[in-house]
Amino acid sequence: MIHIVSSRQMAVGEDLQVIKNRLIPQDVSADDVSNLPRIAVVTGIHGDELEGQFTCFEVARRVNEHPEFLTGVVDIYPALNPLGVGAISRGIPQFDLDMNRVFPGKNSASPFESMAADIVADIAGATISLDIHASNIYLRELPQIRINEISGDDLMPWALESNVDYVWVHGNATVLKGTLAYSLNAIGTPCLVVEMGVGMRLTREYGEQLADGIFNLMRKAGIWSGPVEQVHRPIVSTDGEVGFVNADVAGVFMPAVQHNWNVKRGQVVGHILDAAQGTILQELTSPSDGLLFTLREYPIVYPGSLIARILGGVADGKEA
Numbered sequence: 001m002i003h004i005v006s007s008r009q010m011a012v013g014e015d016l017q018v019i020k021n022r023l024i025p026q027d028v029s030a031d032d033v034s035n036l037p038r039i040a041v042v043t044g045i046h047g048d049e050l051e052g053q054f055t056c057f058e059v060a061r062r063v064n065e066h067p068e069f070l071t072g073v074v075d076i077y078p079a080l081n082p083l084g085v086g087a088i089s090r091g092i093p094q095f096d097l098d099m100n101r102v103f104p105g106k107n108s109a110s111p112f113e114s115m116a117a118d119i120v121a122d123i124a125g126a127t128i129s130l131d132i133h134a135s136n137i138y139l140r141e142l143p144q145i146r147i148n149e150i151s152g153d154d155l156m157p158w159a160l161e162s163n164v165d166y167v168w169v170h171g172n173a174t175v176l177k178g179t180l181a182y183s184l185n186a187i188g189t190p191c192l193v194v195e196m197g198v199g200m201r202l203t204r205e206y207g208e209q210l211a212d213g214i215f216n217l218m219r220k221a222g223i224w225s226g227p228v229e230q231v232h233r234p235i236v237s238t239d240g241e242v243g244f245v246n247a248d249v250a251g252v253f254m255p256a257v258q259h260n261w262n263v264k265r266g267q268v269v270g271h272i273l274d275a276a277q278g279t280i281l282q283e284l285t286s287p288s289d290g291l292l293f294t295l296r297e298y299p300i301v302y303p304g305s306l307i308a309r310i311l312g313g314v315a316d317g318k319e320a
Contacts, residue, residue, distance in 0.1 A: 006118035023074040038073035040129035047084020051197040052132030054207035069226030104183035129191045136199040138298040143196035163213025163231035243287040245308040247301040259295045288312035
């Protein structure tokens with residue numbers, strides 16, 4: 001059933017609405033779900049990150065296909081920033097505002113901060129929640145969960161069951177207090193941040209992989225009694241184990257490796273080309289042996305542009 005989580009009148013005479021689809025067991029009334037375990041599947045905070053749209057579809061489709069297995073509540077929030085999704089804009093159009101910097105919001109503040117407060121209040125108390133993001137249009141990411149060490153002990157058991165390839169534990173210095181995940185974790189509602197794929201695109205393989213993980217989490221939480229796919233244990237690392245490859249010059253990046261490859265220290269990752277003169281401006285090499293989990297998708301680069309991230313000491317991808 002579709003519920004309006006938050007609604008605000010716009011200047012053009014239309015309502016800006018954030019909605020959710022609530023799925024409940026067949027033998028339970030909508031007024032009698034407060035004691036049931038609940039999962040919140042959230043995406044669309046950034047309007048140009050669309051990978052979560054297919055995951056939301058797939059979760060709803062599978063539940064609708066076998067409603068007899070649903071023993072808890074599934075809340076699906078397909079677009080927390082509906083204006084951004086409609087305009088293919090990372091932030092809220094015309095306001096230059098990143099929706100993921102205004103949480104937990106304030107009921108007496110601006111319309112968007114007030115909507116953020118409504119969203120946090122609606123998700124609060126969930127057994128587990130997932131905030132699904134994609135990368136930007138420049139980079140492709142393996143399905144991964146990023147958690148900060150502040151809440152790592154609470155989140156890690158969930159993350160290990162989510163069927164992602166990689167769990168990246170960040171230090172305290174990287175924590176952004178205005179994010180939805182930080183705000184939910186701060187009030188005791190576990191929230192995993194998922195990042196996968198590339199901006200403005202859908203990757204079916206990644207969406208189905210994460211959906212398998214979500215159903216595994218649902219089964220662990222007592223929300224789903226049906227069969228689930230076997231999930232694999234992700235690699236877990238900290239910031240110190242990740243190596244970066246950056247451009248030193250401007251030009252056109254041509255990769256020499258593929259995403260999800262195992263690479264060796266000194267192996268050529270790609271070249272930066274001068275398209276006009278037909279010359280190679282820079283040869284880029286891997287700083288360590290490991291798994292290439294981030295790779296440049298958009299070819300135009302400038303000095304400092306991120307080309308690749310490599311998880312050192314791991315050989316869990318495809319052999320080059």
